[in-house]
Each structure stands twice: as structure tokens, then as C-alpha cells.
Amino acid sequence: MQALLLRLLALDRRWIFLLVLISVMTPIIVPIGLPVTTTSSTRSAFDFVEALQPGDVVWLSFDYGPSSAPENDPMAQAFLRQCFIKELRVIVTALYPLGGLGLANQSVAKVTAEFPEAKYGVDYINLGYKDGAAAVMRTLGQDIASAFPTDVNGRPVSEFPIMQGLRTIRQVDLVFTASTGLIGEWWITQVYSQFGTPVIIGPTAVSAPKYYAFLNSGQLVGMLGGMKGAAEYENLLAAKHETLGKYYRGTKDFTATKGMDGQTVLHGVILALIVLGNLAFFLTRGKKAGAA
Amino acid sequence: MNTDFGRVTLVVLFAIVPIVGIALGMRAPALRSKIPLLVAFFAGLIPIFSMYIPKRFLSGDSGMSPRLDQWLIIVAGFALLLGLTNVISNSYRKISRRDKGWPYAIVLLAGLFIMGGFGIYGAISRQGTGFLPNGSPTPFRWVETTVFQPLQATIFALLAFFMASAAFRAFRARNTEATILLVAGAIVMTGRVPLLEFLAAPFPALHPAAAAASQFMGKATEWIMDTPNGAAQSGIIIGAALGAASMGIRVILGIERGYLGLGKGE
Numbered sequence: 001m002q003a004l005l006l007r008l009l010a011l012d013r014r015w016i017f018l019l020v021l022i023s024v025m026t027p028i029i030v031p032i033g034l035p036v037t038t039t040s041s042t043r044s045a046f047d048f049v050e051a052l053q054p055g056d057v058v059w060l061s062f063d064y065g066p067s068s069a070p071e072n073d074p075m076a077q078a079f080l081r082q083c084f085i086k087e088l089r090v091i092v093t094a095l096y097p098l099g100g101l102g103l104a105n106q107s108v109a110k111v112t113a114e115f116p117e118a119k120y121g122v123d124y125i126n127l128g129y130k131d132g133a134a135a136v137m138r139t140l141g142q143d144i145a146s147a148f149p150t151d152v153n154g155r156p157v158s159e160f161p162i163m164q165g166l167r168t169i170r171q172v173d174l175v176f177t178a179s180t181g182l183i184g185e186w187w188i189t190q191v192y193s194q195f196g197t198p199v200i201i202g203p204t205a206v207s208a209p210k211y212y213a214f215l216n217s218g219q220l221v222g223m224l225g226g227m228k229g230a231a232e233y234e235n236l237l238a239a240k241h242e243t244l245g246k247y248y249r250g251t252k253d254f255t256a257t258k259g260m261d262g263q264t265v266l267h268g269v270i271l272a273l274i275v276l277g278n279l280a281f282f283l284t285r286g287k288k289a290g291a292a
Numbered sequence: 293m294n295t296d297f298g299r300v301t302l303v304v305l306f307a308i309v310p311i312v313g314i315a316l317g318m319r320a321p322a323l324r325s326k327i328p329l330l331v332a333f334f335a336g337l338i339p340i341f342s343m344y345i346p347k348r349f350l351s352g353d354s355g356m357s358p359r360l361d362q363w364l365i366i367v368a369g370f371a372l373l374l375g376l377t378n379v380i381s382n383s384y385r386k387i388s389r390r391d392k393g394w395p396y397a398i399v400l401l402a403g404l405f406i407m408g409g410f411g412i413y414g415a416i417s418r419q420g421t422g423f424l425p426n427g428s429p430t431p432f433r434w435v436e437t438t439v440f441q442p443l444q445a446t447i448f449a450l451l452a453f454f455m456a457s458a459a460f461r462a463f464r465a466r467n468t469e470a471t472i473l474l475v476a477g478a479i480v481m482t483g484r485v486p487l488l489e490f491l492a493a494p495f496p497a498l499h500p501a502a503a504a505a506s507q508f509m510g511k512a513t514e515w516i517m518d519t520p521n522g523a524a525q526s527g528i529i530i531g532a533a534l535g536a537a538s539m540g541i542r543v544i545l546g547i548e549r550g551y552l553g554l555g556k557g558e
Contacts (some may be wrong), residue, residue, distance in 0.1 A: 009461075011460075013457040016453070016456050016457045016460060017453045017457065019456070020452055020453050020456045021453075024452065032490065032493075033487040034485075034489055034490055035357035035503075036486070036487060036512050037486070037487050037506070037507065039510075039514060049507075065443060065444055066440065066441035066442075066443075066445050067444045067447065067448035068442070068448065069445060070445070072430075087411055096475075097372075098444070098449075099436065099440060099444065099495060101421070102419060102421075102433070102436045102437070102440075102441065103424075105422050105433075106437075108421070130362060130365065131365065131368045131369050131372060132365040132367075132368030132369070133524060135361050135362075135364035135365045136365060138358075138361040138364075139358070139361045139365065141363055142353055142358040142361070142403065143353065143358075146362055147362075147365065150422070152422070153420060153422075154418070154420070205484075208517075209521050210525050210528075210529070212517050212521055212522040212523075212525055213525035213526040213529055214517055215416045215518075215521050215522070215524070216518065216522045216526070221331075228484050230483070250304060260485065260486075263485055264485040264486055264487055264490050266452065266456075267481045267482070267484070267487055267491065268487050268490065268491065269456065270455070270456050270459050271478060271481055271482065273456060273460035274459050274460065274463050274474070274478070276460070277437065277459070277460045277461065277463065277464065278463075278464055278465055278474075281464050282465075
């Protein structure tokens, strides 16, 4: 037995890598369809957006790069779909330098293709990328056109009906930031705290623990924590708006709900590995102590 | 020409004073650190005063503080340029000396110039960096979606493999603190996903019990994240903010001078 446990502890890590690969790949190829329960932070974010009225202005910021896209893309796209079905006006920006704009363009192109009635410049606008995230946010509180004088295609923002009468971010009804790293926190400290615009954050799962402090203090309207939060949002959206169900049920596209299957199996594998590792550690330690 | 008080003051403080400082510093090296300290003093003080003094020249729409914010965006742009210069000079040095890993520096520079070149081409030709009118991607866009995005995603995805391996080898209940961490981690990992439902799937009789247990684990996870985690995070954030504020005061008062990059005695 001891020899077996010692062999287990000395297991070549490539076997673990193979196990991880199989446990993630299999549910993606053959979805399991596990249930997703809703947390209160996602529910409050969803309810806040649902309470907005047609014509209200929301700001969607793509503050992440390709490294966290499987977590952040589904939440940004779900939010965008909700905005279009509720006829909210959407302003899109990207403040993350490493590929944020590319992902913003991709998601906007994908979701606007599903809503052909949404008109560019009237129902939504893409203001593109701007460097210096915190300084940009502070400038938005004074004058949006100073921070973003043109849209992503280089046309002056004053040409677009959506920007008429919209001077500062104080007039925006909600900021939604899908973020990685520090930029999400800056939306809270620079925009909510100084200008009072409500903020919903969609951080990666590793960043999510930090934002519970802001949730508890009431500085965040809600939070979609990682892929789990995105999957919760997708489920709420599909349940509330029948027409959006087709994007989440029986689709071949990657969704957070599908991703949760893989994450569930992987969590199980990692927990089993931790238990096995500790079992081997304690049993071999007991033997060693006895031998001594 | 608009010559309001705020604008004139900004020009004096952040244009004329630095130029005078450079001129004086060239003649008297002892003065080299004095003028930057003065500039940092006012750059730090103006945004603070604008929070408490509701005067138009200070905090109005075109007051000194909003203008400084706009300048900050421009300065951030220059920081990118500085980073670019740094990457090019370091990589060039590595290649010319044939330091360890020099071929990677060639790949880095090739990536930099190819992406930069396509980006500049997109700006000059007014194609941008997205899609062409016929729906096909611009060269910048093509390289981004086919090379950059998969590479970044791959690097991050490797974390799952290393985390699993590290958890197996190192996550041990060696002492009380490690045991608390391990138990909390196990609860959160179980509560964040429908693991119990997944494990009970082949046994229909266990489904209701698994669903109830899963709900309980979910609530336990929310409590851990909300209460102990939330409290600890608040402490960390408040501590970090106080640290940042005290560092800011040290810079404004000229006690902290490391950012000047000067040698000893200057």
C-alpha cells in the first residue's frame, strides 16, 4: 500500500495534464447540460438592467483581452443582447490595451447581426480604444467628447444621434464593464464614486473575490463572477426573454452555460487530486513517523 | 486666444517652469532635482484642491483639474512610446550580443513591427483595424484573430494544467492555517459548480439529495465569499488605499524622489 501511495505521489505530471485535457474537452464536445443556480450578485445585476426603460443609455466597456475571453465574452454578449431587446442605447468602448478593441469589435459585430433593426449611431456606437484608462474615466465625467472625439471609424461623435445631448458620463444610466485586472476597479473608484453612475462588473473568476468588498459597501449594483456569473446571466436572460433562448439552448456556439460543464468536471478532478494527494501524504507520513 | 487664469497658470507651471528648469539644470547640476519636484508638487496638489474648492478656474469644465486629466491621457500615450523604445533597444542589445534566448527577441521584434506596420497602414489607408467594406478582415484584424488571440488564450489556458498539477503536489493540510484554506477552497470549488448533481447523475434516487446538498454548498460558498472574504478584501483595499495616499503625499512633498531617476547627491 505504502509503495502504491509513494508511486502516486511521484506520478509524472504529464498524466495529470492528460486527465485535465480529457476532463475539459469531453463536456465541450458532448455537453452534459448541468443545472446552473443563480447567485444574488448576478440576480441584482440582471434586475437592474431589466428595470431600465427603452432609450436609457448604457455604457459597455470591453476591458479584457483574449486570455480571459472565454469568461468575459459570454457576459458582454449576453448584456448586449439584453440591451438590444430592451431597446436601450449602448455606447461601447475598450480600455484594455492587449486586444480589448478586437474583442469588442467581434462581439458587437456578432450581436448586432442578430438584431438587424439596431442602427449604428442611433441605437449603439463603438467609440473604440483609448489609452490611460483611469484618466479617460475622469475625463468622461467632464466631457465624453474630450476623451473620445471620434468613433472607432474616425468619424466625429457629434455626427451621431445617440451622442446628441449626452455630454458626460453622469448622464449615463449604467456602466457595465467586462474586465480583467485593475480596470474594473477603476470604474468603481473613478466613475461611481465621483460621478454617481451605477456600475455592474463582470470580472474573471480570479479577480471576483476582490469585488465582494465593493458589493458589500453598495458601490456595485451587481457582479457576474467569472464563467459561472456569465452562465447565470445567460440562464436568467433565456428564461425572461423567450426570443433569446435560441442563442443559449441547442446552439453550436460556445456559451458560458456550456463552459460550466467543463468547469464542473475539472473542479471534480482537481478536488479528487487534492484528496488523493493528502491521503498519500498522511499515510506515508504516518509510516515514516513509525519507522523513525 | 483664451487667457483665463487656470489656463495661464497651467502653461506657466507645466511648460515655462520645466523649460526654465532644464536650462538652469544644464548650467547648475545641483538644481536638476528642484524644478521636477516643484512640477510634481503642483501636479499633485491641483486635483486635490479641485475636490474641495469649487472655483471655475480649478474644477470647472475647462478648469485646471479637468485639463490635467486630458494631459494625463496624452502623457499615457507617450508612456506607450517609451515602452516601445525600451523593448526595441533591449531586444536589439540581446540579439547583437547573442545573449541567451536571443532568437526569441527576433520573434518579439518581428511581431512588434508586423502588427505595428499593419496598424499604421490601416490608419494611413483609412481602412482601420477592423473589417473592409466587403466584410473581409484588414491585415491587422486577420493577424489579430488568427495569431494573437489564439496565442494569448493558449498561454492563459495552460494555467489549468499547472494548477491541477500544483494542487495535487503542494495543497496539503500540513498545519491549521493550511487546513482552513484547504477546507474553504474545497467548499468554494464544490459550491461554485453543480458538482454534486454531476456525481449523482447515474443514480436517479440520489438526485433530490444531490440538488439539496448542492444548494447548501452554494449558500456556504456565498457566505464564505461575502463575509470572511469580503471583510478581508475590504481590509486589503483600505490598507492599499492608505498606502497609496501616503505615497502620494511623500511624492507631493518631495520626500519620495525615486521617480526622478537621479544619482545619489543630486
